[in-house]
Amino acid sequence: MKNAQKLVAPLLEAAQSAGATRGFVAPARWAARASEEIVAVDNTHKQAQSVISVPSRLLMGPGPANAHPRVLNAQALPLLGHMHPPFLHIMDEMSEGLRYALQTKSKYTLMISGTGHAGMEAAIANLVEPGDKVLVGNAGIWGERVGILSRRYNADVVEIKCPTGETFSYADLKKAVETHKPKVLFLCQGESSTGTHQSLAGVGELCRANGTLLLVDTVCSLGGVPLFADAWGVDCIYSGSQKCLSGPPGAAPFFMSERAMEKLAKRKTPPATYNLDLNLIGDYWGWWNKRSYHHTGPVSTFYAMREALQIVAEEGLEPMWARHQEMHHRLWDGLRSLGLKPFVEKEEHRLITVNTIKVPEGVDWAKVVKHAMDEYSLEIAGGLGPTAGKVWRIGIMGFNAKPQNVDLVIDAFRAGLKQQGKL
Ligand SMILES: Cc1ncc(COP(=O)(O)O)c(C=O)c1O
Incomplete structure (x- = not known):
């Protein structure tokens, strides 16, 4: 700390005298404040944090999806x-x-x-x-x-x-x-x-x-x-x-x-x-x-x-598009079996990569999202902009577009709805 003060003090003096030559007098309290601030922000947080740690999550919302x-x-x-x-x-x-x-x-x-x-x-x-x-x-x-x-x-x-x-x-x-x-x-x-x-x-x-x-x-x-x-x-x-x-x-x-x-x-x-x-x-x-x-x-x-x-x-693009299409169908087969319905009425208007699901009357959508995260480490999302509060959004994208992930999403919906007595 003393070393830091030793380093900072000449810089502050230089700043004060440079300011003075342009008609500006640096307040004397700067010197005191600056050295206090160096002390005020210490590095004890480093000991508490140690090496970065990131929980493992399956990201099945509208993005990001898990990277390959x-x-x-x-x-x-x-x-x-x-x-x-x-x-x-x-x-x-x-x-x-x-x-x-x-x-x-x-x-x-x-x-x-x-x-x-x-x-x-x-x-x-x-x-x-x-x-x-x-x-x-x-x-x-x-x-x-x-x-x-x-x-x-x-x-x-x-x-x-x-x-x-x-x-x-x-x-x-x-x-x-x-x-x-x-x-x-x-x-x-x-x-x-x-x-x-x-x-x-x-x-x-x-x-x-x-x-x-x-x-x-x-x-x-x-x-x-x-x-x-x-x-x-x-x-x-x-x-x-x-x-x-x-x-x-x-x-x-x-x-x-x-x-x-x-x-x-x-x-x-x-x-x-x-x-x-x-x-x-x-x-x-x-x-x-x-x-x-x-x-x-x-x-x-x-x-x-x-x-x-x-x-x-x-x-290859064609197999990739086909895989996304197949997983979209798999998702909807499962969701329909739980009584859930697509928000987008016409099939030809539906996006297969980000699926919007109507929140049924009386269901708390946010609780389902929280349950999925708490119990399955699984991200599903609510609506955005014009669909906020009305839908859930499920991403079927890239590396994540595979049967076991889609099935886990369906399981999470089943459990989330059951928790609210809706199944
Ligand atoms: C269709 C669409 N356009 C643009 C964006 C903005 O992309 P970013 O969040 O990577 O800036 C998003 C993000 O989700 C999106 O879904």
């Missing part, structure tokens, strides 16, 4: 420098893996350093110039959030809404696109707040015919349900690492089509964010065959996602 063990192992590998050639090679492998997962030949794939929200913001900040019309399909909180975010980038936002638990028909979208002729149309493929799956059939062509770019959120759907970026004419996609890709949170898969890149190139003003400027991030990812430092890539998270994408490629 191979992904966790990859994350534990020694760090490389963010510009070292072997690390740049790993980034190239990730771009390649993303091309497969997204089904695109575009060279413009990368991982945004950040979660799904960073992907969302990168899309809006780069595609939208002030005054551009953005048509937002608002089917739940993700559409709502894209509207809020777009307004912060001075977009002229037009929102269309559909009833909670439904999706937009092609006719709804055609009418809205032809009426508003937006620069960008936003749709969320897997709306995790309501458990709906937005069909993208024909929407890419519709957008092309109207000079509109199609932006799609696939945070909860990529790897769980079919997506063909090129064949469906999608122009920009952002996604999440911690859902069907079985990775940790912190890297957002991202894609731009040639059309989207043209819009970016023709901007009159640079994107209002330095952090998420694709001209700069693209340079780090080698989009223009050179590599420049923009930020320090999250090295360990990128290792993890390189491995996650490798696992996707090994399993």
